[in-house]
Amino acid sequence: MxxxxxxxxxxxxxxxxxxxxxxxxxxxxxxDLTSKIVETGARGVLIDISSLEVVDSFIGRILGNIATMSRVLDAQTVVVGMQPAVAITLVELGMSLPGIRTALNVEKGMALLQASMEADEAELEVPDASLED
Amino acid sequence: MxxxxxxxxxxxxxxxxxxxxxxxxxxxxxxDLTSKIVETGARGVLIDISSLEVVDSFIGRILGNIATMSRVLDAQTVVVGMQPAVAITLVELGMSLPGIRTALNVEKGMALLQASMEADEAELEVPDASLED
Structure with a gap:
Protein backbone atom coordinates (compact mmCIF):
# COMPACT_ATOMS: atom_id res chain seq x y z
CA MET A 1 0.00 0.00 0.00
CA ASP A 32 1.18 6.63 10.88
CA LEU A 33 2.29 9.96 12.31
CA THR A 34 0.34 9.67 15.55
CA SER A 35 1.58 6.09 16.09
CA LYS A 36 5.14 7.17 15.36
CA ILE A 37 4.98 10.12 17.78
CA VAL A 38 3.84 7.81 20.56
CA GLU A 39 6.33 5.08 19.61
CA THR A 40 9.38 7.36 19.37
CA GLY A 41 8.46 10.02 21.90
CA ALA A 42 9.07 12.66 19.24
CA ARG A 43 8.67 16.29 20.27
CA GLY A 44 8.43 17.83 16.84
CA VAL A 45 6.94 17.17 13.42
CA LEU A 46 8.39 18.85 10.34
CA ILE A 47 6.27 18.70 7.19
CA ASP A 48 7.90 19.74 3.93
CA ILE A 49 5.44 20.73 1.21
CA SER A 50 7.93 22.34 -1.16
CA SER A 51 6.96 20.05 -4.02
CA LEU A 52 3.24 20.75 -3.73
CA GLU A 53 2.21 23.25 -6.37
CA VAL A 54 -1.44 23.13 -5.45
CA VAL A 55 -2.89 22.95 -1.96
CA ASP A 56 -6.65 22.74 -1.71
CA SER A 57 -8.90 23.05 1.31
CA PHE A 58 -8.69 19.29 1.86
CA ILE A 59 -4.92 19.32 2.31
CA GLY A 60 -5.19 22.49 4.38
CA ARG A 61 -7.57 20.68 6.72
CA ILE A 62 -5.32 17.62 6.86
CA LEU A 63 -2.35 19.78 7.85
CA GLY A 64 -4.50 21.38 10.55
CA ASN A 65 -5.58 17.96 11.83
CA ILE A 66 -2.00 16.72 11.97
CA ALA A 67 -0.93 19.81 13.92
CA THR A 68 -3.77 19.38 16.41
CA MET A 69 -3.18 15.64 16.88
CA SER A 70 0.54 16.27 17.37
CA ARG A 71 -0.15 18.98 19.91
CA VAL A 72 -2.26 16.71 22.11
CA LEU A 73 0.58 14.20 21.92
CA ASP A 74 3.00 16.94 23.09
CA ALA A 75 4.74 17.46 19.75
CA GLN A 76 4.90 20.69 17.78
CA THR A 77 4.28 20.89 14.07
CA VAL A 78 6.11 23.14 11.64
CA VAL A 79 5.20 23.28 7.95
CA VAL A 80 8.06 24.31 5.68
CA GLY A 81 8.76 25.08 2.05
CA MET A 82 5.41 26.52 1.07
CA GLN A 83 5.51 27.97 -2.43
CA PRO A 84 4.33 31.57 -2.87
CA ALA A 85 1.42 30.51 -5.07
CA VAL A 86 0.28 28.05 -2.42
CA ALA A 87 0.30 30.74 0.26
CA ILE A 88 -1.83 32.96 -1.99
CA THR A 89 -4.29 30.15 -2.71
CA LEU A 90 -4.64 29.22 0.95
CA VAL A 91 -5.45 32.78 2.00
CA GLU A 92 -7.89 33.12 -0.91
CA LEU A 93 -9.57 29.93 0.26
CA GLY A 94 -9.94 31.58 3.66
CA MET A 95 -7.50 29.17 5.33
CA SER A 96 -4.93 30.92 7.48
CA LEU A 97 -3.71 27.61 8.96
CA PRO A 98 -4.34 28.59 12.58
CA GLY A 99 -2.17 26.68 15.04
CA ILE A 100 0.39 25.77 12.41
CA ARG A 101 3.84 27.30 12.57
CA THR A 102 5.67 27.74 9.31
CA ALA A 103 9.26 28.27 8.24
CA LEU A 104 10.92 29.00 4.92
CA ASN A 105 12.83 25.74 4.60
CA VAL A 106 13.70 22.55 6.45
CA GLU A 107 16.82 24.04 7.99
CA LYS A 108 14.97 27.01 9.48
CA GLY A 109 12.07 24.78 10.55
CA MET A 110 14.46 22.44 12.33
CA ALA A 111 16.10 25.40 14.10
CA LEU A 112 12.65 26.62 15.19
CA LEU A 113 11.76 23.20 16.61
CA GLN A 114 15.12 22.84 18.36
CA ALA A 115 14.75 26.27 19.94
CA SER A 116 11.28 25.60 21.28
CA MET A 117 12.25 22.11 22.52
CA GLU A 118 15.17 23.65 24.40
CA ALA A 119 12.88 26.32 25.84
CA ASP A 120 10.50 23.57 27.00
CA GLU A 121 13.30 21.67 28.67
CA ALA A 122 14.66 24.79 30.35
CA GLU A 123 11.17 25.41 31.76
CA LEU A 124 11.01 21.88 33.13
CA GLU A 125 14.40 22.18 34.78
CA VAL A 126 13.45 25.20 36.89
CA PRO A 127 9.84 24.44 37.82
CA ASP A 128 9.88 26.91 40.74
CA ALA A 129 10.45 29.86 38.43
CA SER A 130 6.96 29.61 37.03
CA LEU A 131 5.24 29.19 40.39
CA GLU A 132 3.58 32.13 42.04
CA ASP A 133 4.84 33.16 45.47
CA MET B 1 7.22 19.11 -13.99
CA ASP B 32 19.20 18.81 -9.46
CA LEU B 33 21.45 17.09 -6.94
CA THR B 34 24.71 18.00 -8.63
CA SER B 35 23.59 21.64 -9.03
CA LYS B 36 22.51 21.74 -5.41
CA ILE B 37 25.80 20.30 -4.14
CA VAL B 38 27.71 23.00 -5.99
CA GLU B 39 25.28 25.75 -4.98
CA THR B 40 25.20 24.90 -1.27
CA GLY B 41 28.67 23.45 -0.82
CA ALA B 42 27.11 20.36 0.73
CA ARG B 43 29.47 17.67 1.99
CA GLY B 44 27.00 14.82 2.25
CA VAL B 45 24.02 13.34 0.43
CA LEU B 46 21.53 11.16 2.29
CA ILE B 47 19.13 9.15 0.14
CA ASP B 48 16.21 7.48 1.87
CA ILE B 49 14.69 4.59 -0.06
CA SER B 50 12.56 3.15 2.75
CA SER B 51 9.37 3.46 0.71
CA LEU B 52 10.75 1.63 -2.30
CA GLU B 53 9.53 -1.94 -2.29
CA VAL B 54 11.16 -2.80 -5.57
CA VAL B 55 14.57 -1.68 -6.78
CA ASP B 56 15.60 -2.80 -10.23
CA SER B 57 18.95 -2.57 -11.96
CA PHE B 58 18.02 0.85 -13.35
CA ILE B 59 17.55 2.40 -9.92
CA GLY B 60 20.64 0.59 -8.68
CA ARG B 61 22.64 2.20 -11.47
CA ILE B 62 21.13 5.62 -10.78
CA LEU B 63 22.13 5.35 -7.11
CA GLY B 64 25.64 4.41 -8.21
CA ASN B 65 25.79 7.38 -10.59
CA ILE B 66 24.62 9.79 -7.90
CA ALA B 67 27.26 8.47 -5.49
CA THR B 68 30.00 8.86 -8.08
CA MET B 69 28.92 12.36 -9.14
CA SER B 70 28.73 13.42 -5.50
CA ARG B 71 32.18 12.04 -4.81
CA VAL B 72 33.81 14.06 -7.57
CA LEU B 73 32.07 17.11 -6.09
CA ASP B 74 33.56 16.23 -2.68
CA ALA B 75 30.34 15.02 -1.07
CA GLN B 76 29.72 11.58 0.36
CA THR B 77 26.59 9.58 -0.33
CA VAL B 78 24.80 7.34 2.16
CA VAL B 79 21.75 5.30 1.19
CA VAL B 80 19.43 4.53 4.09
CA GLY B 81 16.25 2.62 4.84
CA MET B 82 16.71 -0.25 2.41
CA GLN B 83 14.06 -2.91 2.92
CA PRO B 84 15.27 -6.50 3.40
CA ALA B 85 13.56 -7.66 0.21
CA VAL B 86 15.30 -4.91 -1.75
CA ALA B 87 18.71 -5.97 -0.41
CA ILE B 88 17.99 -9.54 -1.49
CA THR B 89 16.87 -8.46 -4.95
CA LEU B 90 19.91 -6.25 -5.48
CA VAL B 91 22.34 -9.02 -4.62
CA GLU B 92 20.42 -11.47 -6.80
CA LEU B 93 20.70 -8.95 -9.65
CA GLY B 94 24.44 -8.98 -9.07
CA MET B 95 24.51 -5.37 -7.85
CA SER B 96 26.50 -4.94 -4.67
CA LEU B 97 26.34 -1.12 -4.90
CA PRO B 98 30.10 -0.58 -4.85
CA GLY B 99 31.09 2.84 -3.58
CA ILE B 100 27.79 3.41 -1.81
CA ARG B 101 27.71 3.47 1.95
CA THR B 102 24.50 2.39 3.61
CA ALA B 103 22.91 2.82 7.02
CA LEU B 104 19.80 1.41 8.65
CA ASN B 105 17.87 4.66 8.95
CA VAL B 106 18.18 8.41 8.45
CA GLU B 107 19.38 8.99 11.99
CA LYS B 108 22.24 6.49 11.68
CA GLY B 109 23.05 7.73 8.17
CA MET B 110 23.25 11.30 9.40
CA ALA B 111 25.55 10.22 12.25
CA LEU B 112 27.78 8.42 9.74
CA LEU B 113 28.01 11.52 7.54
CA GLN B 114 28.67 13.81 10.51
CA ALA B 115 31.44 11.54 11.75
CA SER B 116 33.20 11.40 8.40
CA MET B 117 32.82 15.15 7.86
CA GLU B 118 34.40 15.78 11.25
CA ALA B 119 37.20 13.34 10.42
CA ASP B 120 37.80 15.21 7.14
CA GLU B 121 37.95 18.55 8.94
CA ALA B 122 40.31 17.20 11.59
CA GLU B 123 42.59 16.01 8.80
CA LEU B 124 42.59 19.43 7.19
CA GLU B 125 43.44 21.13 10.46
CA VAL B 126 46.68 19.18 10.94
CA PRO B 127 48.04 18.88 7.40
CA ASP B 128 51.59 18.14 8.60
CA ALA B 129 50.54 14.92 10.28
CA SER B 130 50.02 13.21 6.94
CA LEU B 131 53.29 14.39 5.43
CA GLU B 132 56.26 12.08 5.29
CA ASP B 133 59.45 13.16 7.03
Whole structure:
Protein backbone atom coordinates (compact mmCIF):
# COMPACT_ATOMS: atom_id res chain seq x y z
CA MET A 1 0.00 0.00 0.00
CA UNK A 2 1.16 3.48 -0.83
CA UNK A 3 2.23 5.52 2.17
CA UNK A 4 4.27 8.62 2.85
CA UNK A 5 7.48 7.76 4.70
CA UNK A 6 8.16 9.34 8.08
CA UNK A 7 11.84 9.89 8.84
CA UNK A 8 13.06 10.12 12.39
CA UNK A 9 15.85 12.59 13.12
CA UNK A 10 16.54 12.74 16.81
CA UNK A 11 13.40 14.09 18.48
CA UNK A 12 11.90 15.30 15.24
CA UNK A 13 9.86 13.40 12.66
CA UNK A 14 10.29 14.59 9.09
CA UNK A 15 7.63 14.12 6.44
CA UNK A 16 8.18 15.17 2.84
CA UNK A 17 4.95 15.31 0.90
CA UNK A 18 5.70 14.76 -2.77
CA UNK A 19 2.52 13.33 -4.18
CA UNK A 20 -1.00 14.62 -4.40
CA UNK A 21 -2.71 13.52 -1.22
CA UNK A 22 -5.95 11.72 -1.85
CA UNK A 23 -8.24 10.85 1.02
CA UNK A 24 -6.88 7.43 1.90
CA UNK A 25 -3.25 8.53 1.77
CA UNK A 26 -3.96 11.47 4.07
CA UNK A 27 -5.76 9.28 6.60
CA UNK A 28 -2.89 6.77 6.49
CA UNK A 29 -0.41 9.59 7.09
CA UNK A 30 -2.36 10.82 10.12
CA UNK A 31 -2.49 7.32 11.58
CA ASP A 32 1.18 6.63 10.88
CA LEU A 33 2.29 9.96 12.31
CA THR A 34 0.34 9.67 15.55
CA SER A 35 1.58 6.09 16.09
CA LYS A 36 5.14 7.17 15.36
CA ILE A 37 4.98 10.12 17.78
CA VAL A 38 3.84 7.81 20.56
CA GLU A 39 6.33 5.08 19.61
CA THR A 40 9.38 7.36 19.37
CA GLY A 41 8.46 10.02 21.90
CA ALA A 42 9.07 12.66 19.24
CA ARG A 43 8.67 16.29 20.27
CA GLY A 44 8.43 17.83 16.84
CA VAL A 45 6.94 17.17 13.42
CA LEU A 46 8.39 18.85 10.34
CA ILE A 47 6.27 18.70 7.19
CA ASP A 48 7.90 19.74 3.93
CA ILE A 49 5.44 20.73 1.21
CA SER A 50 7.93 22.34 -1.16
CA SER A 51 6.96 20.05 -4.02
CA LEU A 52 3.24 20.75 -3.73
CA GLU A 53 2.21 23.25 -6.37
CA VAL A 54 -1.44 23.13 -5.45
CA VAL A 55 -2.89 22.95 -1.96
CA ASP A 56 -6.65 22.74 -1.71
CA SER A 57 -8.90 23.05 1.31
CA PHE A 58 -8.69 19.29 1.86
CA ILE A 59 -4.92 19.32 2.31
CA GLY A 60 -5.19 22.49 4.38
CA ARG A 61 -7.57 20.68 6.72
CA ILE A 62 -5.32 17.62 6.86
CA LEU A 63 -2.35 19.78 7.85
CA GLY A 64 -4.50 21.38 10.55
CA ASN A 65 -5.58 17.96 11.83
CA ILE A 66 -2.00 16.72 11.97
CA ALA A 67 -0.93 19.81 13.92
CA THR A 68 -3.77 19.38 16.41
CA MET A 69 -3.18 15.64 16.88
CA SER A 70 0.54 16.27 17.37
CA ARG A 71 -0.15 18.98 19.91
CA VAL A 72 -2.26 16.71 22.11
CA LEU A 73 0.58 14.20 21.92
CA ASP A 74 3.00 16.94 23.09
CA ALA A 75 4.74 17.46 19.75
CA GLN A 76 4.90 20.69 17.78
CA THR A 77 4.28 20.89 14.07
CA VAL A 78 6.11 23.14 11.64
CA VAL A 79 5.20 23.28 7.95
CA VAL A 80 8.06 24.31 5.68
CA GLY A 81 8.76 25.08 2.05
CA MET A 82 5.41 26.52 1.07
CA GLN A 83 5.51 27.97 -2.43
CA PRO A 84 4.33 31.57 -2.87
CA ALA A 85 1.42 30.51 -5.07
CA VAL A 86 0.28 28.05 -2.42
CA ALA A 87 0.30 30.74 0.26
CA ILE A 88 -1.83 32.96 -1.99
CA THR A 89 -4.29 30.15 -2.71
CA LEU A 90 -4.64 29.22 0.95
CA VAL A 91 -5.45 32.78 2.00
CA GLU A 92 -7.89 33.12 -0.91
CA LEU A 93 -9.57 29.93 0.26
CA GLY A 94 -9.94 31.58 3.66
CA MET A 95 -7.50 29.17 5.33
CA SER A 96 -4.93 30.92 7.48
CA LEU A 97 -3.71 27.61 8.96
CA PRO A 98 -4.34 28.59 12.58
CA GLY A 99 -2.17 26.68 15.04
CA ILE A 100 0.39 25.77 12.41
CA ARG A 101 3.84 27.30 12.57
CA THR A 102 5.67 27.74 9.31
CA ALA A 103 9.26 28.27 8.24
CA LEU A 104 10.92 29.00 4.92
CA ASN A 105 12.83 25.74 4.60
CA VAL A 106 13.70 22.55 6.45
CA GLU A 107 16.82 24.04 7.99
CA LYS A 108 14.97 27.01 9.48
CA GLY A 109 12.07 24.78 10.55
CA MET A 110 14.46 22.44 12.33
CA ALA A 111 16.10 25.40 14.10
CA LEU A 112 12.65 26.62 15.19
CA LEU A 113 11.76 23.20 16.61
CA GLN A 114 15.12 22.84 18.36
CA ALA A 115 14.75 26.27 19.94
CA SER A 116 11.28 25.60 21.28
CA MET A 117 12.25 22.11 22.52
CA GLU A 118 15.17 23.65 24.40
CA ALA A 119 12.88 26.32 25.84
CA ASP A 120 10.50 23.57 27.00
CA GLU A 121 13.30 21.67 28.67
CA ALA A 122 14.66 24.79 30.35
CA GLU A 123 11.17 25.41 31.76
CA LEU A 124 11.01 21.88 33.13
CA GLU A 125 14.40 22.18 34.78
CA VAL A 126 13.45 25.20 36.89
CA PRO A 127 9.84 24.44 37.82
CA ASP A 128 9.88 26.91 40.74
CA ALA A 129 10.45 29.86 38.43
CA SER A 130 6.96 29.61 37.03
CA LEU A 131 5.24 29.19 40.39
CA GLU A 132 3.58 32.13 42.04
CA ASP A 133 4.84 33.16 45.47
CA MET B 1 7.22 19.11 -13.99
CA UNK B 2 7.50 16.34 -11.48
CA UNK B 3 10.69 16.35 -9.46
CA UNK B 4 11.97 14.85 -6.25
CA UNK B 5 12.58 17.53 -3.63
CA UNK B 6 16.04 17.94 -2.15
CA UNK B 7 16.09 19.16 1.44
CA UNK B 8 19.08 20.94 2.86
CA UNK B 9 20.00 20.27 6.45
CA UNK B 10 23.24 21.98 7.35
CA UNK B 11 25.94 20.44 5.21
CA UNK B 12 23.81 17.48 4.18
CA UNK B 13 21.28 17.20 1.39
CA UNK B 14 18.40 14.83 2.10
CA UNK B 15 16.46 13.10 -0.65
CA UNK B 16 13.48 10.88 0.08
CA UNK B 17 12.53 8.74 -2.86
CA UNK B 18 8.85 7.88 -2.63
CA UNK B 19 7.79 7.29 -6.17
CA UNK B 20 8.87 4.84 -8.80
CA UNK B 21 11.73 6.47 -10.64
CA UNK B 22 11.24 6.48 -14.36
CA UNK B 23 14.06 7.59 -16.65
CA UNK B 24 13.27 11.30 -16.86
CA UNK B 25 12.73 11.68 -13.11
CA UNK B 26 16.04 9.98 -12.36
CA UNK B 27 17.92 12.22 -14.78
CA UNK B 28 16.24 15.30 -13.29
CA UNK B 29 17.24 14.15 -9.81
CA UNK B 30 20.87 13.71 -10.87
CA UNK B 31 20.93 17.19 -12.42
CA ASP B 32 19.20 18.81 -9.46
CA LEU B 33 21.45 17.09 -6.94
CA THR B 34 24.71 18.00 -8.63
CA SER B 35 23.59 21.64 -9.03
CA LYS B 36 22.51 21.74 -5.41
CA ILE B 37 25.80 20.30 -4.14
CA VAL B 38 27.71 23.00 -5.99
CA GLU B 39 25.28 25.75 -4.98
CA THR B 40 25.20 24.90 -1.27
CA GLY B 41 28.67 23.45 -0.82
CA ALA B 42 27.11 20.36 0.73
CA ARG B 43 29.47 17.67 1.99
CA GLY B 44 27.00 14.82 2.25
CA VAL B 45 24.02 13.34 0.43
CA LEU B 46 21.53 11.16 2.29
CA ILE B 47 19.13 9.15 0.14
CA ASP B 48 16.21 7.48 1.87
CA ILE B 49 14.69 4.59 -0.06
CA SER B 50 12.56 3.15 2.75
CA SER B 51 9.37 3.46 0.71
CA LEU B 52 10.75 1.63 -2.30
CA GLU B 53 9.53 -1.94 -2.29
CA VAL B 54 11.16 -2.80 -5.57
CA VAL B 55 14.57 -1.68 -6.78
CA ASP B 56 15.60 -2.80 -10.23
CA SER B 57 18.95 -2.57 -11.96
CA PHE B 58 18.02 0.85 -13.35
CA ILE B 59 17.55 2.40 -9.92
CA GLY B 60 20.64 0.59 -8.68
CA ARG B 61 22.64 2.20 -11.47
CA ILE B 62 21.13 5.62 -10.78
CA LEU B 63 22.13 5.35 -7.11
CA GLY B 64 25.64 4.41 -8.21
CA ASN B 65 25.79 7.38 -10.59
CA ILE B 66 24.62 9.79 -7.90
CA ALA B 67 27.26 8.47 -5.49
CA THR B 68 30.00 8.86 -8.08
CA MET B 69 28.92 12.36 -9.14
CA SER B 70 28.73 13.42 -5.50
CA ARG B 71 32.18 12.04 -4.81
CA VAL B 72 33.81 14.06 -7.57
CA LEU B 73 32.07 17.11 -6.09
CA ASP B 74 33.56 16.23 -2.68
CA ALA B 75 30.34 15.02 -1.07
CA GLN B 76 29.72 11.58 0.36
CA THR B 77 26.59 9.58 -0.33
CA VAL B 78 24.80 7.34 2.16
CA VAL B 79 21.75 5.30 1.19
CA VAL B 80 19.43 4.53 4.09
CA GLY B 81 16.25 2.62 4.84
CA MET B 82 16.71 -0.25 2.41
CA GLN B 83 14.06 -2.91 2.92
CA PRO B 84 15.27 -6.50 3.40
CA ALA B 85 13.56 -7.66 0.21
CA VAL B 86 15.30 -4.91 -1.75
CA ALA B 87 18.71 -5.97 -0.41
CA ILE B 88 17.99 -9.54 -1.49
CA THR B 89 16.87 -8.46 -4.95
CA LEU B 90 19.91 -6.25 -5.48
CA VAL B 91 22.34 -9.02 -4.62
CA GLU B 92 20.42 -11.47 -6.80
CA LEU B 93 20.70 -8.95 -9.65
CA GLY B 94 24.44 -8.98 -9.07
CA MET B 95 24.51 -5.37 -7.85
CA SER B 96 26.50 -4.94 -4.67
CA LEU B 97 26.34 -1.12 -4.90
CA PRO B 98 30.10 -0.58 -4.85
CA GLY B 99 31.09 2.84 -3.58
CA ILE B 100 27.79 3.41 -1.81
CA ARG B 101 27.71 3.47 1.95
CA THR B 102 24.50 2.39 3.61
CA ALA B 103 22.91 2.82 7.02
CA LEU B 104 19.80 1.41 8.65
CA ASN B 105 17.87 4.66 8.95
CA VAL B 106 18.18 8.41 8.45
CA GLU B 107 19.38 8.99 11.99
CA LYS B 108 22.24 6.49 11.68
CA GLY B 109 23.05 7.73 8.17
CA MET B 110 23.25 11.30 9.40
CA ALA B 111 25.55 10.22 12.25
CA LEU B 112 27.78 8.42 9.74
CA LEU B 113 28.01 11.52 7.54
CA GLN B 114 28.67 13.81 10.51
CA ALA B 115 31.44 11.54 11.75
CA SER B 116 33.20 11.40 8.40
CA MET B 117 32.82 15.15 7.86
CA GLU B 118 34.40 15.78 11.25
CA ALA B 119 37.20 13.34 10.42
CA ASP B 120 37.80 15.21 7.14
CA GLU B 121 37.95 18.55 8.94
CA ALA B 122 40.31 17.20 11.59
CA GLU B 123 42.59 16.01 8.80
CA LEU B 124 42.59 19.43 7.19
CA GLU B 125 43.44 21.13 10.46
CA VAL B 126 46.68 19.18 10.94
CA PRO B 127 48.04 18.88 7.40
CA ASP B 128 51.59 18.14 8.60
CA ALA B 129 50.54 14.92 10.28
CA SER B 130 50.02 13.21 6.94
CA LEU B 131 53.29 14.39 5.43
CA GLU B 132 56.26 12.08 5.29
CA ASP B 133 59.45 13.16 7.03
Missing amino acids: ERIPILRMGKVLLVTIQVDMHDQLAVTLQD | ERIPILRMGKVLLVTIQVDMHDQLAVTLQD
